[in-house]
Amino acid sequence: KFKLDPYSRCMFARCMFAFCNRRRTSIKILQWDGSGFWILMKRLDKDSFHWPDTPDELQKVTLKEMHWLCDGLSLTPKGAFEERHPKIVV
Template structure:
């Protein structure tokens, strides 16, 4: 999913995980003023408990939408500032 990615954006704070592709693309476009159809951009969202993330990327003919849930009371270290985006590079998520 991260192949040929130029920008990786983290949606700081938490995202309502009832949102699916349509809701996430609307958030990217309306709230963050970015183009969700940019094929070289990966958007990553985290749930309120920081136990799961969703990744969203346009691949040219549709969206790739992946979810990862952590097991055994593990949590993602996630920026808490609600409503902002962070631009990171591929090395920071490996």
């Protein structure tokens, strides 16, 4: 549907694809490591994940934001510093 390549590399690391079920009680992460796929899954016994409300759209997130989602936080938790990437000039 999204026409993405799970075998691709993203910038400096391999791409990870995350999916959430409708009830938002489980997250699955798919990653190709060069010889096979890894599937990581986290299922909650209580509550639900603060997953974005855009089921038909893609959203790129940083590794830090993925950790936030897996820890039960939203993608924009209050008090979090904005991630910056300074340019290196030689």
